[in-house]
Amino acid sequence: MARRIWDHPILDFERGEPLKLIFEGREITAYPGESVAAALVAEGVDILGWSKLRGRPRGFFCGIGKCSSCLMVVDGIPNTRTCVTPVSPGMRVSRQRGPPPIPDVVPEFDLEREEVDLAILGGGPAGLSAAIAAADLGASVLLVDENFRPGGQLIKQTHKFFGSRENYAGVRGIEIARRLLSEVGGLGARWVLRSSAVADYPTGSGHRIVVRRPGGATLVDARAVIVGTGASENMLAFPNNDLPGVYGAGGLQTLMNVFGVLPGERALVIGAGNVGLIVAYQLLQAGARVEAVVEIMPRIGGYFVHAAKIRRMGVPILLRHTISRVLGRERVEGAEVVAVDDSWRAVEGSERTFDVDMVVLAVGLTPSVRIPAQAGADMIYVPQLGGHVPVHTPRLLTTLDGMYVAGDSSGIEEATTAMLEGRIAGAAAASDLGYAPDRAERVISEAQRQLESFRSGPFSSRVLEGKEMVWEKAREVIG
Amino acid sequence: MSEPGVMPEDVLGGLLPPDRAAERHPVAVIECHEEIPCDTCRWVCPVGAVIKPSITTPPRVDWDRCTGCGTCLMSCPGLAIFMVRLRGEWADVYVPYEFSPLPRRGEVVAALDRMGEKIAEAEVVLSVRSRDGTGMVAVRVPREAAHVVRAVRAGGSR
Numbered sequence A: 001m002a003r004r005i006w007d008h009p010i011l012d013f014e015r016g017e018p019l020k021l022i023f024e025g026r027e028i029t030a031y032p033g034e035s036v037a038a039a040l041v042a043e044g045v046d047i048l049g050w051s052k053l054r055g056r057p058r059g060f061f062c063g064i065g066k067c068s069s070c071l072m073v074v075d076g077i078p079n080t081r082t083c084v085t086p087v088s089p090g091m092r093v094s095r096q097r098g099p100p101p102i103p104d105v106v107p108e109f110d111l112e113r114e115e116v117d118l119a120i121l122g123g124g125p126a127g128l129s130a131a132i133a134a135a136d137l138g139a140s141v142l143l144v145d146e147n148f149r150p151g152g153q154l155i156k157q158t159h160k161f162f163g164s165r166e167n168y169a170g171v172r173g174i175e176i177a178r179r180l181l182s183e184v185g186g187l188g189a190r191w192v193l194r195s196s197a198v199a200d201y202p203t204g205s206g207h208r209i210v211v212r213r214p215g216g217a218t219l220v221d222a223r224a225v226i227v228g229t230g231a232s233e234n235m236l237a238f239p240n241n242d243l244p245g246v247y248g249a250g251g252l253q254t255l256m257n258v259f260g261v262l263p264g265e266r267a268l269v270i271g272a273g274n275v276g277l278i279v280a281y282q283l284l285q286a287g288a289r290v291e292a293v294v295e296i297m298p299r300i301g302g303y304f305v306h307a308a309k310i311r312r313m314g315v316p317i318l319l320r321h322t323i324s325r326v327l328g329r330e331r332v333e334g335a336e337v338v339a340v341d342d343s344w345r346a347v348e349g350s351e352r353t354f355d356v357d358m359v360v361l362a363v364g365l366t367p368s369v370r371i372p373a374q375a376g377a378d379m380i381y382v383p384q385l386g387g388h389v390p391v392h393t394p395r396l397l398t399t400l401d402g403m404y405v406a407g408d409s410s411g412i413e414e415a416t417t418a419m420l421e422g423r424i425a426g427a428a429a430a431s432d433l434g435y436a437p438d439r440a441e442r443v444i445s446e447a448q449r450q451l452e453s454f455r456s457g458p459f460s461s462r463v464l465e466g467k468e469m470v471w472e473k474a475r476e477v478i479g
Numbered sequence B: 001m002s003e004p005g006v007m008p009e010d011v012l013g014g015l016l017p018p019d020r021a022a023e024r025h026p027v028a029v030i031e032c033h034e035e036i037p038c039d040t041c042r043w044v045c046p047v048g049a050v051i052k053p054s055i056t057t058p059p060r061v062d063w064d065r066c067t068g069c070g071t072c073l074m075s076c077p078g079l080a081i082f083m084v085r086l087r088g089e090w091a092d093v094y095v096p097y098e099f100s101p102l103p104r105r106g107e108v109v110a111a112l113d114r115m116g117e118k119i120a121e122a123e124v125v126l127s128v129r130s131r132d133g134t135g136m137v138a139v140r141v142p143r144e145a146a147h148v149v150r151a152v153r154a155g156g157s158r
Helices: A036-042 A125-136 A152-156 A173-186 A249-258 A274-286 A304-311 A370-375 A415-432 A437-454 A458-478 B009-013 B019-024 B040-044 B071-075
Strands: A019-023 A026-030 A071-074 A077-081 A092-094 A110-121 A141-144 A190-192 A196-202 A207-213 A216-227 A231-233 A246-248 A266-270 A289-295 A317-319 A321-327 A334-339 A352-354 A358-361 A365-367 A379-382 A387-390 A403-405 B027-030 B081-087 B090-097 B108-112 B118-129 B135-142 B151-153
Touching (some): A036 A071, A110 A125, A125 A152, A125 A173, A141 A216, A196 A370, A216 A415, A231 A249, A249 A358, A266 A321, A274 A304, A274 A358, A304 A317, A370 A403, A379 A458, A387 A403, B040 B071, B071 B081, B071 B135
Parallel strands (some): A110 A216, A246 A358, A266 A358
Antiparallel strands (some): A196 A207, A207 A216, B090 B135, B108 B118
16 A cells, blocks of 8 residues: 655655554554554555444544544553554554453553643644743743644645745745744753643642643643644534545645655545645645535635635636535545535535545634633633634733633634734733743734734634634623 | 636736736736735845735736746745746746656646646746745746646646
């Protein structure tokens, strides 16, 4: 199964010496730095398990530890998220059927404690920028991230960013990640990788955060916390939407652009927002065919220039169309698309079948806000921002003392605004803790100015509408 | 209704260079008409030929200043900048290229229009790749295709 990409116009996949996993008794080739799920998909294993009740096949979907579609038994431990677990030689991996077996090994568990000025949950564009701003002002910083490769979604963004010169315009996301990570390292911020913040308890003088990590847990006592936990991909309801071969757009980007794995030959992309248009282009770069991009609205939601890039390579964009079902039993073997009328009903007789082995969903994101919700921050439902978000001020302070939010977890937007929000939140947290307040306030007002300029066009009007609602609520609650 | 992802004719008319400018040397053609927050083309231009009063104002080219250096073409995050040089019966069309492998000078490729339809077989007259991976490929096409051809496809791939 030749699914690994070796020749790519933008990326160099420097793979080390291959190693072997033991997958249900047979050897599987993997490369250092791959996730278990990516290695299995690369070797042609599309079914990573079966659903508990109806035994339906489950495959790779989100690739960042959020969707539970890739839970497997790894070295005797069930329910392991294989998409955020790195491979190691001789690792034993098997699929789960029905309720997972109770492990016959007792996992090691130790409890550690950490004290820090500022804990940052999520090492993506928001969290990294927050860490740089806060550490630069003198605060000690601890970054927590679920993945074993930090950088959030930047590490799969092979396209160059829009924006202004001071905010990495014209630089690819992968390169921005490199620069931010090196800056964070230079400022002495500490990392806890492969670890999930599972609870936050406000203590009055700060936050006690429970972090689950390999081999145990860490109790982090932080004077302040920034939530930069990003978002999860939206699902769309249609028959067979759970079959392996239906990927979240971000999940497919992870496979293609982080691990260099192209799991099929022909794709159908659902959604013509920027994410859908970009992933379609990246599929072409990876060597796949894109049969069509399908969009239910009467116009594309993303930028014209992103649409033009794929259109001139011959990819059709079907407006007022949607996916009606996926064909196949064990994995995607095709997809049916229908036209919709003015009331969004399928037009009879308009069904078209596409011979595809990948269906890529780019139908929006939902903010990941479990931690602020659990900790007791006021939440507000804002459709323009993708769902529930913590109420927050323009300084990104939530209704909880010492808890800030930035990036997609404060409302779905994009990576440049996430970096700017992160900078504001990081500087605000440092300032509120008493670190170089004068300098911090200058950082904040400059970042706010840049944010305002970036959001000045028509593409940001919906987001701004949502942010206004959030800020107004914050004024009522916080004053 | 216009075709999604294809520049409407009425907008395109206002973006194209006058023949006299494109006859001297290549000039940039920026097919970017939406108010998106980006001004990379403005600040990378070494001669100040891109007019963009604010970050969300669509760019315009000052044809008298543009030298056809190709910097903006290879920098534009939207891959929305092309160059055109008119040469009598022929025209050289320069397009950004981010696929692998990069077609080589002398190679014959398919010249495509804005919908990916093949307009002509065309010879590659220039081919470079920048350090960040974006290539620039120029193909020689009949003059009437100067503002029709906007992509190339190397032999074999779709």
